[in-house]
Amino acid sequence: MDATPSNAHEPAPSVGPESIPSSIPAFSQRVSRGISRRTMLFGGAGLAVAPWILAACGSSSSAASSTSSSSSSTVGGATTSATGSTAVTTGAAGTTKSGGTLRIARPPASTVETLDPASSLSAYEYLGALYNRLVKQDASGTVAPDLAASWSVSTDQMTWTFVLREGVAFHNGKAFTSADAVYTLQHILDAKTKSPQAGVLSPFLDSSGITAKDAKTLVVKLKSPNAEFVSLLMNYNCYVIPVGSAATIGASGIGTGPFSLVSFKAAGKGTVKANPNYFGGAPKVDSIEFTAIADVQARVNALLAQQVDLVAQTNLDYATAKTVTASSTATTATVKNAAWYVMPMLYSAKPFTDLKVRQAFKMAYDPQEVIDLSIHGLGTIANNNPVPPTDPNYLDYSVPHDPDKAKSLLASAGFSGSQQLYTSSYEPVMSILAQAYQSSVKGSGLDISIQTASADSYYTDVWIKKPFCVSYWYTGRPVDQLLNQIFRTGSSYNESLWADSSFDAILDSARKEADAAKRKQYYQDAQKILVDSSASIVPFFADRIIGLSKKVVNYKEFGFEFDYVNIGFGA
Amino acid sequence: MLGKLIARRLALALLTIVLATVLVFVALQALPGNLATQILGKDATPDAVAQLTAQLHLDRPGWLRYLTWLGGAVHGDFGTSLATGDCVVSMAGDYLRNTAVLAGITIVVGITLAVILGVVAGLTRDRLPDVLISGVALIAMSVPEFTLATLLVLVFAVKLAWFPAVVTDGPDASLRTILHNVPLPAAALSIVMAAYIVRMMRTSVIDVMASEYVAMATLRGLPRRRVLLHHALPNALLPALNVIAINIAWLVGGVVVVEAVFNYPGIGTLMLDAVHNRDVPVLQYIAVIGALVYVVSNLLADLAATALNPRLRTPARAS
Numbered sequence: 073m074d075a076t077p078s079n080a081h082e083p084a085p086s087v088g089p090e091s092i093p094s095s096i097p098a099f100s101q102r103v104s105r106g107i108s109r110r111t112m113l114f115g116g117a118g119l120a121v122a123p124w125i126l127a128a129c130g131s132s133s134s135a136a137s138s139t140s141s142s143s144s145s146t147v148g149g150a151t152t153s154a155t156g157s158t159a160v161t162t163g164a165a166g167t168t169k170s171g172g173t174l175r176i177a178r179p180p181a182s183t184v185e186t187l188d189p190a191s192s193l194s195a196y197e198y199l200g201a202l203y204n205r206l207v208k209q210d211a212s213g214t215v216a217p218d219l220a221a222s223w224s225v226s227t228d229q230m231t232w233t234f235v236l237r238e239g240v241a242f243h244n245g246k247a248f249t250s251a252d253a254v255y256t257l258q259h260i261l262d263a264k265t266k267s268p269q270a271g272v273l274s275p276f277l278d279s280s281g282i283t284a285k286d287a288k289t290l291v292v293k294l295k296s297p298n299a300e301f302v303s304l305l306m307n308y309n310c311y312v313i314p315v316g317s318a319a320t321i322g323a324s325g326i327g328t329g330p331f332s333l334v335s336f337k338a339a340g341k342g343t344v345k346a347n348p349n350y351f352g353g354a355p356k357v358d359s360i361e362f363t364a365i366a367d368v369q370a371r372v373n374a375l376l377a378q379q380v381d382l383v384a385q386t387n388l389d390y391a392t393a394k395t396v397t398a399s400s401t402a403t404t405a406t407v408k409n410a411a412w413y414v415m416p417m418l419y420s421a422k423p424f425t426d427l428k429v430r431q432a433f434k435m436a437y438d439p440q441e442v443i444d445l446s447i448h449g450l451g452t453i454a455n456n457n458p459v460p461p462t463d464p465n466y467l468d469y470s471v472p473h474d475p476d477k478a479k480s481l482l483a484s485a486g487f488s489g490s491q492q493l494y495t496s497s498y499e500p501v502m503s504i505l506a507q508a509y510q511s512s513v514k515g516s517g518l519d520i521s522i523q524t525a526s527a528d529s530y531y532t533d534v535w536i537k538k539p540f541c542v543s544y545w546y547t548g549r550p551v552d553q554l555l556n557q558i559f560r561t562g563s564s565y566n567e568s569l570w571a572d573s574s575f576d577a578i579l580d581s582a583r584k585e586a587d588a589a590k591r592k593q594y595y596q597d598a599q600k601i602l603v604d605s606s607a608s609i610v611p612f613f614a615d616r617i618i619g620l621s622k623k624v625v626n627y628k629e630f631g632f633e634f635d636y637v638n639i640g641f642g643a
Numbered sequence: 644m645l646g647k648l649i650a651r652r653l654a655l656a657l658l659t660i661v662l663a664t665v666l667v668f669v670a671l672q673a674l675p676g677n678l679a680t681q682i683l684g685k686d687a688t689p690d691a692v693a694q695l696t697a698q699l700h701l702d703r704p705g706w707l708r709y710l711t712w713l714g715g716a717v718h719g720d721f722g723t724s725l726a727t728g729d730c731v732v733s734m735a736g737d738y739l740r741n742t743a744v745l746a747g748i749t750i751v752v753g754i755t756l757a758v759i760l761g762v763v764a765g766l767t768r769d770r771l772p773d774v775l776i777s778g779v780a781l782i783a784m785s786v787p788e789f790t791l792a793t794l795l796v797l798v799f800a801v802k803l804a805w806f807p808a809v810v811t812d813g814p815d816a817s818l819r820t821i822l823h824n825v826p827l828p829a830a831a832l833s834i835v836m837a838a839y840i841v842r843m844m845r846t847s848v849i850d851v852m853a854s855e856y857v858a859m860a861t862l863r864g865l866p867r868r869r870v871l872l873h874h875a876l877p878n879a880l881l882p883a884l885n886v887i888a889i890n891i892a893w894l895v896g897g898v899v900v901v902e903a904v905f906n907y908p909g910i911g912t913l914m915l916d917a918v919h920n921r922d923v924p925v926l927q928y929i930a931v932i933g934a935l936v937y938v939v940s941n942l943l944a945d946l947a948a949t950a951l952n953p954r955l956r957t958p959a960r961a962s
Contacts, residue, residue, distance in 0.1 A: 175811075183916045184726050339916075340813020340908075363811040365906040366915070369793065370809045374906070377800040377808035399801070529674070 168356045168625055168640035177371045177380040180339035180364035186322035187336060189311035190260045190267040196308065197362055197384050198336065201344050201636045202243075203311030203327030206234060206253060206290075207302055209548075209631040213463050215303050219248065219312055219328065220290070229297035229584055234290040240351050242314050243332035250284035255315040257282045257292070265318070269309035271564075272553055276301075297584045299591055303550035308632045330355045330637045339364045356626075356640030372619060375402050381621040384634075387411075388617045389500060390448050396619045403622050407629055409452050409460045410616030413505055413544045415493070415609040416568035421539035423487045424568075427605055432481035434609055435474045436516035437509055443612040445508035446501055451614040456603050458545075458554060458610050459595075465551045467596035469603055478516040490519045494534045494541035498527040501614065502542045509611070536567050543567060547613060548631045551595050555579055559602060568607035575601045652945065656938035661713075663934035664927050668709050671923055699725055712927060721931075722924040726917075731928045735913060737814035739932070741821055742902070742909035745828055746894050753833035754840065754887060761844020761883070762876070768849055776841060783838035788897050792831040792904040799827060814908035828905045832897055836890045843886040844879065851879040877951045884951075888944035892937040 178197045185195045189203055207223075210216040220234040240248040258279045260267045281293040294301060304310075312328065313321045325333035330352060331344035345359040363380060365371045372392055374380045376399055388396060388404060396402050417424035417433060424430055439453040452461055455470035482489055495506040503524065510520040525534045534541050545558070556579055557563055561571040575598055582594035602608070620627055625642045628635040696702050715722055721731040764776040783791070800808035810816065810824045851857060852875060860870045899911030906912075910929060917925040 177809075177811075182726070182920070183913075337813045337815070340815070341811060363809075364813070365809055365811075366912065367903045367906060370904055370906045373793070373796045373800065373808040373904075374811070377796070377804065379807055379809060379811055 167643045168638065169643040170356055170640070171358050172641045174357045174360045174382065174624070174639065174641075175363065175380040176360060176382045176384050177363050177365045177374050177386075178384045179368075179371070179386065180366055183339045185338045187325040187333070188265070188318075188322040189313065190256075190265045190269065190309050191322070192266060192268050194309075195336070195338070195342075195362075197634075198325065198333075198342065198344065199308055199311050200329070200632075200634045201331040201360060202325045202329045202333060203313070204240075204329055205307075205310045205312060206236075206305050209306045209633055211630060213631070215306060219253070223302055225299065225301075225586075227586055229299045229301075229586060230294050232292040232294070232301055233285070234292070236288045236290060237351065238288065240328050241349065242328055243326050243347060244314070246314060248312070248328055249287045250290045251287075251315045252312055253290045254282050254284050255317075256310070256312045259313065259318050260309060262318070267309050269304075269307050272304055272307070272557070298552075299583055299585055300550060300552035304553055306550065306632060307553075331360060334359070339366075350637070352637055355637045360636070372396065375619045375621065378621070381624050382627065383619045386618060387614075388619055390450075393617045393619075401622055402619055404617050404619055405627055406450075407616040407618065409462060409547050409613035411544050411546050412454060412458055412460070412613045413446070413501065413542070413611055414458070414567070415505075415509065415540065415542050415611075416536075417607045417609065418536070418539040419568050419570040419607040423485065423491070424539060424607055426485045426487070428481040428485040429487050430605065430607055431471070432478040432485070432487075432516070433513075433518070434603075435471060435481070436478040436513040436518050437609075437611065438473045438512050439611060441512050442505070442508045445511070446505045447612065447614045450617070451612045454610040454612050456606070456608070456610045457599050458558065458602070458608070459551055459599055460547050460613055463551055465592050465595040465599075467599040469600055471603060475516040478513075478518070482517055489517045490521070491540055492523050492538075493520050494523050494525050494530075494538045496525045496527045496530040496534070498530045499544065502544065505611065506542050509609075536569065544614075552579075552583070555595070555598055555602075559606060559608070570607040572601060572605065575606075648949075649942075649946075652942050656942060659938050660931060660934040663930050664713070664716075665709070667926055667930040668705070668712075668923065671921060671926065672705050674921060708923075712924065716927070716931070721928045724917075724922055724925050726920045726922045726925075731924045735910065735925065735928055738908060738910045738913040741814060741816070741907065742898055742911065744818075744821055745825055745832070745898060745902075745907065745909060748825055748829045749832040749836065749894060750891060752829060753836040753890075756833065757837035757840035757887075758844055758880070758883070760837070761841040762848050762871075762879070764841065764845040765848025765852065765879070766871075768845075773845070777845065780838040780841040783834050784842070786835075787900075788831055788835045789900050789904050791834060792828065792901050795827050795831055796904070809906040810908060811906070812908070814913075816908060824905070824907065828901050828907050831901050831904075832894060835897065836894065839890055840883060840886055843883045847879040847882045848875065851875045854878075881948055881951055884944045884948050885941075888940045891940040895933045895936050 176197060178195075181195055182193050185193050187198055187202065188194055189199050204219045206218060206220040207215050208218040217237075219237050219240065221237045223232060223234045225232050234253070236248070236250055236253060242248060242252075257273075257277075259265055260269050261274060261277065261279050263270070276294045276296045276298050277292065278295060281295065283291050283293075285291050292301070314326055317324065317326065323336065325336060325344075328351070330347055330350040332347050334343040334345050336342035341364070342362045343359055344362075346355045346357065348354045363374070365374060368386055369392075371380075371383045371386055372388065372395075375383050375396065378401055387410065393404050396404050417430055419425065424433075434456050439455065443449055443451055443453055454460075457467065457469070459466050461468070493506050493510065495503045497503065503522075506520075506522050510522055513520060525538075535543055549557070557565045559566060559570060559575065560579060561573065561576050578594050578598045578601070582591050582598070585591045585594060618629075623641050625640060626635065626638040628638065693702075700708065712722060719732075723729060724731055724734055727734065760776050760780070764773040764780075767773045786794075796808045799805050806827050807824055808827075810820070812820050816824075857870060857875050860874045861867075865874075898907075898909055899914060901907070902909045902911035903915065910932070913925065914929050916922075917929065
């Protein structure tokens with residue numbers, strides 16, 4: 073059925089609050105309420121307090137304007153996180169006092185959510201507190217050690233060897249060894265687990281290729297070369313569970329992470345307590361209490377009434393964010409570029425079979441106007457490139473807005489200029505974006521008529537079915553996964569049905585390439601092809617604004633990463 | 644005669660309930676997707692979907708699945724949830740209890756308040772108390788329940804911090820916790836519900852007070868109190884009864900919205916989730932309960948009307 077949403081924004085309450093999922097189809101599945109939410113990966117950017125709060129600090133313009141002007145191709149790390157840390161200091165950072173219970177409101181994945189990290193219905197917010205992965209993402213978007221202390225790959229990019237961290241124990245006291253790592257990967261690939269990540273890994277990985285060389289060494293033999301394999305293990309489905317725990321992990325939550333499970337009820341309340349022996353250092357707070365609240369407005373109310381200290385995974389709309397910042401007890405923080413919006417033009421359908429028409433549609437709109445109208449400029453212009461500027465492989469390349477050229481392209485393609493654009497109330501920005509695009513392209517001779525389809529069946533009846541529609545994805549997947557899943561010929565998530573053999577060949581070359589610099593060049597070549605000829609209009613990345621108590625300090629979240637160790641209360 | 648009436652009404656009630664379940668079932672068939680596609684996600688191979696569909700018996704024709712369900716239901720077996728595999732009746736138990744607490748308090752408070760205010764407004768027609776009561780009732784009627792609920796939260800939970808804004812516990816919350824959390828949602832529902840009844844009650848009291856028999860009773864020198872309680876009120880309540888019954892039935896829908904605003908773990912919350920999961924057995928069970936509330940409240944209203952109305956109560960007399 074439909075997609076799943078996460079809660080980036082929620083439908084207007086009049087619809088009946090959560091009857092319609094509110095979030096964004098994520099990559100992996102647009103299926104159940106939980107799934108897409110979890111699927112969301114936000115981009116590897118730092119945080120910044122929402123620009124309007126910062127006005128007093130004089131840095132608001134820098135946050136907002138970095139959109140269009142992010143020029144350096146290696147953005148990310150340095151720039152963004154620098155901004156981020158300044159902002160956090162201003163808003164809610166400082167010395168942490170030890171102890172206390174952090175109360176987090178979260179959207180439940182489903183009534184049948186589970187603590188099995190591999191499942192499509194896992195309770196996302198618990199995972200980072202309870203478990204570790206072999207590798208994690210650092211603030212610059214690159215792969216960093218977690219349970220794997222180091223790794224290497226054979227020159228043919230086929231055999232990966234991971235040396236595991238010493239002296240790590242699970243919450244039940246059992247030592248972590250390579251057997252657990254082998255078991256975890258096999259569990260993900262097991263068809264019975266129905267893990268979304270199995271679809272990503274199985275094309276080049278079989279269970280039989282995963283072996284333990286000794287107690288501290290994991291060896292993974294791929295079926296085909298993939299120089300980016302390790303980046304795929306940063307996924308939130310890849311948290312490590314104890315060997316043999318498939319049947320029990322959903323309730324036991326036994327991991328190696330900074331917190332151990334005290335109680336958990338699907339779509340209800342749960343508590344985790346600090347693990348004093350955590351290898352990354354003991355957490356600042358004594359415990360975290362998670363409360364599942366399905367309705368986005370109810371989550372915000374809980375924050376305003378001081379029943380919770382943080383609202384996780386919830387994008388506050390502009391008006392709500394202002395309410396939150398106006399309160400005496402709560403404030404907001406921003407996760408940069410958390411989602412990207414897209415208008416796929418179906419490659420198999422007229423008029424988009426013609427490259428000239430696709431190029432005209434991309435050139436026809438004014439990116440600044442569209443981002444301002446759609447999301448008050450709180451995001452980054454994407455220039456039709458789905459790779460976020462914070463990604464180390466980002467290519468800063470764009471084809472400028474040019475109404476006259478768009479007109480002449482349309483004329484030479486013999487296209488009348490009238491086109492239907494589908495949208496729905498599935499997520500609030502979608503329809504605003506449709507209107508912004510409609511108004512922005514008028515000067516380019518395009519006459520867009522907007523068709524609003526039912527939210528409940530949008531992702532079954534419209535998406536990949538109608539020639540032109542609006543959609544969005546969470547940011548944060550590694551570039552290899554992003555390009556292969558959404559743009560490769562024949563991929564099940566290739567929402568525009570675009571097919572370009574030279575693009576596919578570049579992705580294959582990248583996977584075979586041992587040299588990181590050359591690999592980056594391949595990914596940048598691929599991005600150039602996307603901007604020039606793909607069938608996807610990508611107008612912008614949108615920030616996610618989350619709400620938290622003014623007492624909370626050191627909130628840090630990017631990509632799949634949430635810093636559970638350092639978050640705490642101000643002294 | 645009364646017995647025959649009740650038997651007829653009961654048969655109609657049963658038919659209503661069965662029709663409601665048929666409608667819900669048909670409506671669910673019309674929605675795209677099923678639980679198998681839900682569970683497996685977009686990446687699922689057609690084989691896997693087919694296998695799970697068969698496992699869940701979703702491949703059998705709709706009418707057969709409905710009859711199987713109906714066969715179980717008449718024996719009190721409402722099946723198991725497709726999503727969790729739990730017995731529907733026990734699974735819904737906690738949610739039902741919570742909603743029953745909320746609805747029960749709402750009905751008692753709402754109706755009492757509405758009848759009193761309606762009578763006061765009717766008796767003070769066009770004077771200050773009436774203007775105030777009618778004005779507020781009109782506003783309360785026009786404001787959607789989720790807006791009212793949000794306003795109550797902002798004032799009583801956020802600003803004054805008298806009550807919690809949301810329920811942070813799941814369906815198995817203790818009764819104490821539920822009672823602690825119930826005031827605001829119950830207030831939101833009571834106010835909207837009472838508004839309609841107040842208006843009805845007011846009109847009806849005005850009509851009755853202008854009637855000849857009330858004038859007669861007054862002229863006979865009966866104390867005003869006796870005129871009101873014995874002659875005016877029972878007759879004034881009559882037209883309001885059906886409005887009350889309709890409002891109790893409305894409550895079944897109203898709780899869905901209000902529960903979401905307060906994160907209240909009741910039947911409305913369960914229903915939203917079941918719709919999302921296309922969890923037919925759970926929805927059918929909720930449909931049966933909803934229809935049951937509807938027909939029972941209407942039946943009770945009719946019986947009460949009979950009890951209050953001398954013409955309906957007593958067999959026709961030759962005059």
